[in-house]
Amino acid sequence: MKEIKELLFSLCERDAVGNVSSAADFAFEILKKYTQAEKADNLTVIGTLKGESEYTLMLDAHIDEVAFVVTDVDDEGFLTVAKCGGIDLRTLPAKRVTVHGKEKVTGVFCSAPPHLSDGETEYSDISKLKIDTLLGGKAKEIISVGDFVTSDTSPASLLSDRVTSKAVDDRAGVVCLLELARRFSGKKLPITVKFAVCDAEELGTRGSKTAAFRINPDEAIAIDVSFGDGPDISKEECGKLSEGAMIGYSPALDGVISKKLTNIAKENGIPAQSEIMGARTGTDADVISVTRQGVRTGLVSIPLRNMHTAAEVVDLKDIKAVCDLLEKYILSGGVMND
Amino acid sequence: MTELLKSLCELNAPSGSEANVAEFIKTQIDGFCEYKTDNLGNIIAFKKGKNTSAKKLMVDAHMDEVGIIITYITAEGFLKFKTVGTIDTASLMGKRVKINSEITGVVGSKAVHLISAEEAKKCPEKESLYIDIGAKSKAEAEEIISLGDYGVIDEPFIVSGEKVMSKAIDDRIGCAILIKLLQMTSEYDFYATFTTGEEIGLRGAKTAAYSVNPDSAIILEATTAADIAGVSKENRVCVLGEGAAVSFMDRATVYDRAYYNAALNSGIKCQSKCAVTGGNNSGVVHLNRNGVRTLSISVPCRYIHTASCVADKRDFESALTLSKYMINKICSGSLE
Numbered sequence: 001m002k003e004i005k006e007l008l009f010s011l012c013e014r015d016a017v018g019n020v021s022s023a024a025d026f027a028f029e030i031l032k033k034y035t036q037a038e039k040a041d042n043l044t045v046i047g048t049l050k051g052e053s054e055y056t057l058m059l060d061a062h063i064d065e066v067a068f069v070v071t072d073v074d075d076e077g078f079l080t081v082a083k084c085g086g087i088d089l090r091t092l093p094a095k096r097v098t099v100h101g102k103e104k105v106t107g108v109f110c111s112a113p114p115h116l117s118d119g120e121t122e123y124s125d126i127s128k129l130k131i132d133t134l135l136g137g138k139a140k141e142i143i144s145v146g147d148f149v150t151s152d153t154s155p156a157s158l159l160s161d162r163v164t165s166k167a168v169d170d171r172a173g174v175v176c177l178l179e180l181a182r183r184f185s186g187k188k189l190p191i192t193v194k195f196a197v198c199d200a201e202e203l204g205t206r207g208s209k210t211a212a213f214r215i216n217p218d219e220a221i222a223i224d225v226s227f228g229d230g231p232d233i234s235k236e237e238c239g240k241l242s243e244g245a246m247i248g249y250s251p252a253l254d255g256v257i258s259k260k261l262t263n264i265a266k267e268n269g270i271p272a273q274s275e276i277m278g279a280r281t282g283t284d285a286d287v288i289s290v291t292r293q294g295v296r297t298g299l300v301s302i303p304l305r306n307m308h309t310a311a312e313v314v315d316l317k318d319i320k321a322v323c324d325l326l327e328k329y330i331l332s333g334g335v336m337n338d
Numbered sequence: 339m340t341e342l343l344k345s346l347c348e349l350n351a352p353s354g355s356e357a358n359v360a361e362f363i364k365t366q367i368d369g370f371c372e373y374k375t376d377n378l379g380n381i382i383a384f385k386k387g388k389n390t391s392a393k394k395l396m397v398d399a400h401m402d403e404v405g406i407i408i409t410y411i412t413a414e415g416f417l418k419f420k421t422v423g424t425i426d427t428a429s430l431m432g433k434r435v436k437i438n439s440e441i442t443g444v445v446g447s448k449a450v451h452l453i454s455a456e457e458a459k460k461c462p463e464k465e466s467l468y469i470d471i472g473a474k475s476k477a478e479a480e481e482i483i484s485l486g487d488y489g490v491i492d493e494p495f496i497v498s499g500e501k502v503m504s505k506a507i508d509d510r511i512g513c514a515i516l517i518k519l520l521q522m523t524s525e526y527d528f529y530a531t532f533t534t535g536e537e538i539g540l541r542g543a544k545t546a547a548y549s550v551n552p553d554s555a556i557i558l559e560a561t562t563a564a565d566i567a568g569v570s571k572e573n574r575v576c577v578l579g580e581g582a583a584v585s586f587m588d589r590a591t592v593y594d595r596a597y598y599n600a601a602l603n604s605g606i607k608c609q610s611k612c613a614v615t616g617g618n619n620s621g622v623v624h625l626n627r628n629g630v631r632t633l634s635i636s637v638p639c640r641y642i643h644t645a646s647c648v649a650d651k652r653d654f655e656s657a658l659t660l661s662k663y664m665i666n667k668i669c670s671g672s673l674e
Contacts, residue, residue, distance in 0.1 A: 078567035088450040090461050091432030094644035096493060096503075106496055108503060108646040111429050113564035115615035116573060121428070124459050130567035132640065134498040134648060136579075153434065156442045158472025159482075164434070164444050231416055231468055232448045242474060282451070305470060307451065309432035311444035313470055 001161060004319050007178055008155065008163065011171035015150040016043055016199075017067040017084055020100045023171065024063045027197045030178045034185035035195060040214060043199035044207045047181055051189035055336045058194045058217035058295070059180065059326070060208050060284045061173030061224065062201030065166065066308045068149040070099070071127070077139035079107070079131040081149055085202030089123035091309050096152040097131060101143035106152055107133045153310035161316040162241070168312040170201065172302045172319050173223035179323045180330070190333040201284055208284035212291035219334050220297045221257070222285035223322060226275055228303035228313070239303040241313070244271025244321040248299030252280045252289060256338050257298035264328045271321045275301055296335060300326065339514055339654045340502060342366070344495045346510035350439045352405025352422040353538045355488045358439075359401040359513070363532050366517045371530065380546040381532040387524035392671030395528040396552035396630075397519065397661065398543055398619050399512030399559070400536035403505065404643050405490045406435065408469075408483060415473030417443065417483060423537030427461040429644040430491065435469055437489035441482055443471035491645035500579065500652055505645035509536065511637045512558035515658050519665070526669030536619055540590075543619035547626035554597075554668050555623045555632045556661060560649065561585075562616055563638035575615060576638040578649065581607035581656035585634040587614050590621025596673050597633035597664065604667075606660045611636065633668075635661055 007030070016023035024043040031037040035047030043063055066085035073079055079099065093111035098104050110130045112121055123129075131149065133139045155165035165171075177195045184193065194215045199207030201224075212220065226246050227238040239246040247261045265272035280286045281299050289297035300322050305313040351359040356379055363381060367373060373383035381401075404423030411417055417437075421430075432447040446468050450458070469489070473479035495504040516530050529550045535541030547555070565577040576583040584601045585593050588611070601608060611634075624632040637657050640648040667673055 074567060076565075076567065080567075086450045088432070088447060088453065088458060090428050090458065091447050092428070093426065094429035094491075094641055094646050095433070096646055106498060106503070108641065108648065110566050110568075111426060111641045111644050111646075113562050113566075113569070113573075113575070114424070114426070114643070115562065115575070115613060116564060116569065117426070121461070122459050123428070123461075128568065132566060132648060134501040134503060136499075138499070156434070158442055158444075158470070159478060160472060160474065162472035164442065164470075164472075227449055227452065229414075230446050230448065230470070231412060231414065232446070232466065233452060237452060306432060306444065306447050307449035309447050311432045311434065311447060311470075313444060313472065 001316050001320060004175055004179060004316050007175045008171060011174055012155040012165040012167050016063045017065055017150060018148045020148045027063055027174055027178060031181055031195060034181040041210050044211050045197040047195040049184050049189055049193045051191040053191050056192045056194055056217045057330060057334045058196050058212060058215050058220040059177055060196045060198055060220060060222040060288060061177050062170045062198045062207060062284060063174055064200050064202050066202050070143060070145055070147045070149060073140050073143050075137060077133045077136040079133060080127050081131060083126050086308055089126060089129060092129050097149050098152045099133060099143055100148045103142060105133050105142060107131045151310040162313055163316060164311060164313045166310040168304055168314045169225045169307055172225055172314050175319055176223050176322050180326060183327055191336055193330060198284060205284050205287045209287045212288040212295060216292060217295055220288045220295050222283050222288060222299045224283040224301050225304035226301035227307060228305040230305050239273050239275055241303045242315040242317055243273050244318060245325050246273050246275040246301040246303055248275050248281055248301060250277035250281050252286055253299055254296040256335050257296060260335060261298060261325060261329060265325050268328055270324045272325060340497060340651055342517060343511055343514045346513055347495050347504040347506045350436060350490045351402055352488045352490060353402040353535045356401040356534045363513060363517060367520045370520045376545060376549060378542050378545050379534040380542045382546055382549055383520060383530040385520050385524050385528050385530060387526040389526050391526040391528060391669035393553040393668055395665060395668055396531055396547060396550045396555045397516060397528055398531045398533055398555060398557050398623060399516045400509045400533045400619060401513060402534055402537050404537050405488055408485055408487045411476050411479045413476050415475045415479040417469040419469060425643055427464050430467060434492045435489045436492035438487050441471055443469040446470050493645040500650050501648055502651060503646050503648050507639050507647040507649050508560035508642050511560050511654060515558050515661055518658055519661060525666050528665055528669060533619060540619050540622040544622040547623045551627060552630055555630050556664055557618050557620045557634045558661060559618045559634060559636040560639040560642060561611055561636035562642050563640050566640060575613040576609055576611050578638050579652055580609045581653060582660050583609050583611040583636045583638050585611040588617045589614060590617030591624050591632060593634060594631040597631060600667050600673055601633060601660060601664055604660060604663050606663055607656050608660055633664060
């Protein structure tokens, strides 16, 4: 669990969106230690472990995070931004950010002055929520239109094995890839595994589309986060934190993979729960499965609270459960013979 | 001043839990003045000057900050809370909190994917918010949390050029200036009060003013600066970097006009607070006993009552210099 926590904290205190690559660079350095690793498109990184069979399983997680991009810098040092991914605007006032200009700048989303807000502020237009760079007129020298803005929130421990950070979506999934690469390194594998740390999921599952084409796998498993329980979420809409890996069942997924994952979890006493979706999954699995001639694809998710905010909460035990489940699954050869 | 402000801002002291700030202030002023603590936790200090003052002057800053108080623990281990002082709902949503200065939590916020377009436009009722400390049950939460525990939104103090960003600048900047005034040699005797409970209704200042029984008062504060994008000039109240803001009127006080004019004409860089908004300890101090002539000197502060207040270091120096000037002016009797 210590390794998982260290990996997650290292990934979450770094950033990845557009040309901001520190988290992807970190993932590449780790993958290089355990696999044959290469940099693919933009932030996408792919590591390979050859197995006894050419049968190739693509293990996917995305490295990018929800963020912003600068669309205007004014003379007083305030920025207008657009969203990179889905963000609840109501969580932004007084939120601190890092602006990736010529140098890193700490800024903050303006919060309405009390005398000008009647308590009925409407949050429907991101362009009205400005970022204060604290730089005044100097902002223009350091920050340009097109620069990216990420959340300035470092990881922290909560009770038991729960932690909070920004970007747990989907650094928690990337942790699984890196941890599995470590576990498999130097071992005999029945099948070939491609560890795909993909870019631009939050902009519409783009990185995994080209990564899957490039890898041309026989089978794929996407690892992402999904909705964890909370007082304001109905129970049927979410998984439960600390109750293990969420195994995806959906018409868009390969049913044999889903069943096999469930059976392996049962046989090995690995904590797991089912996540049933009526259609597409909203994850990389949707595009990987329709790559080239089609790829048999599964989805395993980690329950996460407060998704797409800087207050995401995850249980490290759930990340470990996903690692344990996929370790057994891959060692069993995936669905190569099913 | 910035180092002192940082040390003060890093202490967590929502109204009702100011003792740690008071203890820190005592370590700073010890040896420079006489002081005592009253029943409400106020520090009341007397600074001996070179000369006896013509007027009994009280210089005040409040020690408390806005925060939260835990009111209930749910069966699932989530914490319900009330705000201590006024905090905008949006500045709570999805933010990190620190309870009892050691337990980390977050204010929960439903995933954007699960809220309707209508729901997304308006903040929810404050009462629906909750804190997640990672507890899986009420019993687990109760091992480290008691009802009535205090918390703050937790953000670090940072310096960026001339600006600083932190929680609690309202009113630790006033405390920092008042500490500096006590540490310096003074021309005249004056009283300094570090007060409690401002954010929940100017409570400490009421009893401190009664005890000191001053003729005159200077309130050191942080006040709203709305010099931000999208706000027109006439609505900006005051502007960072343009010096301390001096009030002619706010929602609690019409200030002594002679003091106000003397401050503006001091030759020290300062500005009028150009709006009748907010209020501070002047509200109770100027009504103490037979009435007190009162002046308010404020440091302009953006995003006040959030954990990311922004202020300008140059305004700290302006406020300190102006305070010193006005102490001498009032105590010398030249404004009678």
